[in-house]
Amino acid sequence: MTEIITPPLDMSAEDYLKYADEIARFIADYLSHPEAVSVLPNIAPGSISAALPQAPPKRPESMDAILADFKSILMPGMTHWNNPGFMAYFANSSPGPGILAETLSAALNQNAMLWRTSPAATELEETVLKWMAQLLGLNEMTGVITDTASISSLLAMSAAREAIPGLNLREEGLAGRPEVPRLRIYTSEQAHSSIEKGAIALGIGQRGVRKIGVDTDFRMRPDLLESAIAEDRAAGWLPFCAVATAGTTSTTSIDPVRAIGEICRREGIWLHVDAAYGGSAAIAPEFHWVLDGCDLADSLVVNPHKWLFTPMDCSVLFVKSPSTLRRAFSLIPEYLVTHGDATNYMDWGVQLGRRFRALKLWMVIRYFGQEGLAALIREHVRLAADFAEWVDSCLEFERTAPAPLSAVCFRAVAEPDASEERIQHVNQQLMDSLNRTGEIFLSHTKLNGRYTLRVAIGNIRTTQTHADRLKALLLEHLPEALRI
């Protein structure tokens, strides 16, 4: 059937150098003007697939052919997260030192599951997380790097569940046990969907997540948290975890973590803080308040791949009690037994295989330094404040939420008597129209049922020029959006 062939060798060193050089030039060119490519591609779903062979090649293909297809088929289908006009979701970036680190990480192919499967990756992870704790003022906490905030929060909620006394949930599970009450996690209406997804995965269920109402600035109301807990206890639920957010996805609102933490202490509830986006701000001394009260947290997630200029993926989970986290997951089969008391990060989570992610975070922190990172954060917040001020000064636009960090929620004002439906339509048109320019990518959300546009500053290359261009484009495209 298949002709027997000698096992192929890996690419030669000469070829590796040749193609690495070609790719380096491609990347250098790309990074020297990332705004030259449309931020959103102008393609229809299915067009990339249609251009690719529907069956794998039988025979080896040349790297020249592969790179040619990469450039001609895949590149036109990229959404350019590195474009400074990317202001959707939370913008992020992959700066030079991060790309170089990822190249080394791929080449060395370390797997930091056990200390001995990569002492360097394990100990660099420990060290760089000590640095992160110092940068963020989380000195009582110890960290582990995961891939995403979704996983970090899932691990945190698992540790919270493990901390419930007397039920032996790790061993016996949640189901079919009359002695196990229904379990409740509390988070605000503005919390990220990953909290609910995590709760679904953990068998807590969507109803196990009680959404607490927010104040007019979209911050969780501690009084409502307190009464919800009391109500739930009276109804036989077991409250075991609260998740506060420092920088919500829609408005970057910052929950009153200290007040929430005090309630959690009193109630014996685990406090997890989702600071995936907002946590990075604490690197700048004047934004240290963003993590105020986090000394009361049992766990906290911050994502260097969001606002700390580290390529995807890199999330940091901090915990006050690593032993609780390990108790939730540690399970060591004979084939993974090693001796000694070194850190084996596989015991800190659900994933066994672990890429060498600490390397990029280390290189990024060193390359920019604390002051450089703080200056970037500071400038992004300034740009957002400037944009918010501009919105406030325009009759054509209104703000829909406070802008404490680097994202601004706003919308176009339609006709005086316009219905919410009409306002939504106008703003959708405006957003779609801007997104079609290829210069800017905005996303949207809803706040109290009101359709809202979002500008999120966070790309390392976004400057006043791009923010000003956004203002100009908004004014330029608004009349047309109002016409249709």
Next chain:
Amino acid sequence: MTEIITPPLDMSAEDYLKYADEIARFIADYLSHPEAVSVLPNIAPGSISAALPQAPPKRPESMDAILADFKSILMPGMTHWNNPGFMAYFANSSPGPGILAETLSAALNQNAMLWRTSPAATELEETVLKWMAQLLGLNEMTGVITDTASISSLLAMSAAREAIPGLNLREEGLAGRPEVPRLRIYTSEQAHSSIEKGAIALGIGQRGVRKIGVDTDFRMRPDLLESAIAEDRAAGWLPFCAVATAGTTSTTSIDPVRAIGEICRREGIWLHVDAAYGGSAAIAPEFHWVLDGCDLADSLVVNPHKWLFTPMDCSVLFVKSPSTLRRAFSLIPEYLVTHGDATNYMDWGVQLGRRFRALKLWMVIRYFGQEGLAALIREHVRLAADFAEWVDSCLEFERTAPAPLSAVCFRAVAEPDASEERIQHVNQQLMDSLNRTGEIFLSHTKLNGRYTLRVAIGNIRTTQTHADRLKALLLEHLPEALRI
């Protein structure tokens, strides 16, 4: 406090080119003789940490200084997974095309959470997984790429749980509900620890995983599975998932998936197949039998980052019913709403952020082609068979399990009347002694309580020369191991 400085720019294109070139030369040199560095580093825990500053730098540092530390502090602490003498756990590799792909992936920083956040990454993922399905003969299945088999299996078990009719577990959770019976997952005594970890995470608990006994070749016994299910049903448990393994971690035994699948069909139980290691073998026509019966599976995981020569991390989860998987996890907040019916892979799992992992798998498959990959698999199985034959021919060693794929379980024979404790001691000494040479890295396991060494062939550069060197080292070091 902190002096105000202008936000730093990213590394210039010139600097990027300069350091990319330096790193490319370093990698080319490294890959041209990966056996030149000791496979296991000769360092004590804590020595890397001790050499690193305990506080982050305030000021930016030069890339020269960072790379110098990388070379002088981190490199000596690496375990070299790319060394052809790495025969521990499951060996893996990062070949040239994989490293180049990861470099591009880091530079473009795609996030394939939604189609529109990276059409190219989304559609390449769909396409390359269609290729994988064809390569492995899983034509009824649709795939998604995750980071690890631990997560792939967790997602599969979540889908299995979601498929339980009438209990609405996603919404209501498992706890405190009298109508929800205790839930059971079945897997063999030889299954990977990730199945138990996943069950713990999902709230099923360790006791929710019933370990089924194996035959003398370490394969799950379908008769025992059948009786366990009957016994559990009678005792009020709800059996909902069985996990068969195609290539167990200790011995690479392959469970009788067809027989297990027929039981699952009859019992209405989800069948998940953990083919993380063994699945890749099916690329070679003569090993297609490894996935025999997998047409009965509801889900299957195979890890290209194990035996398909793709850098960490890359795991593929195949499912027969993507809608069940999506039902288990899909949860779309307003800020992530998009229009149209394109694939949004965030709906297929717990993680929102998703690296562009399809790129490396695509480049590896194209660069080697089906025949090249099959030839590598074939050669690794041949090397393992050759080694097993050698063990069988030696009076000094004995095999402890069949070797159907590319790993061999064996041990040194101690004195005729040696206790199991003594045999373990001798083999530990032997393994430690070999691992200290820096030429070879072996790991161990236990089979029916018997301490066993393992040789796992899987690195792209491992050849007959390395296998022969292993034989020589075993014979050379055995006398000393027997003496102490």
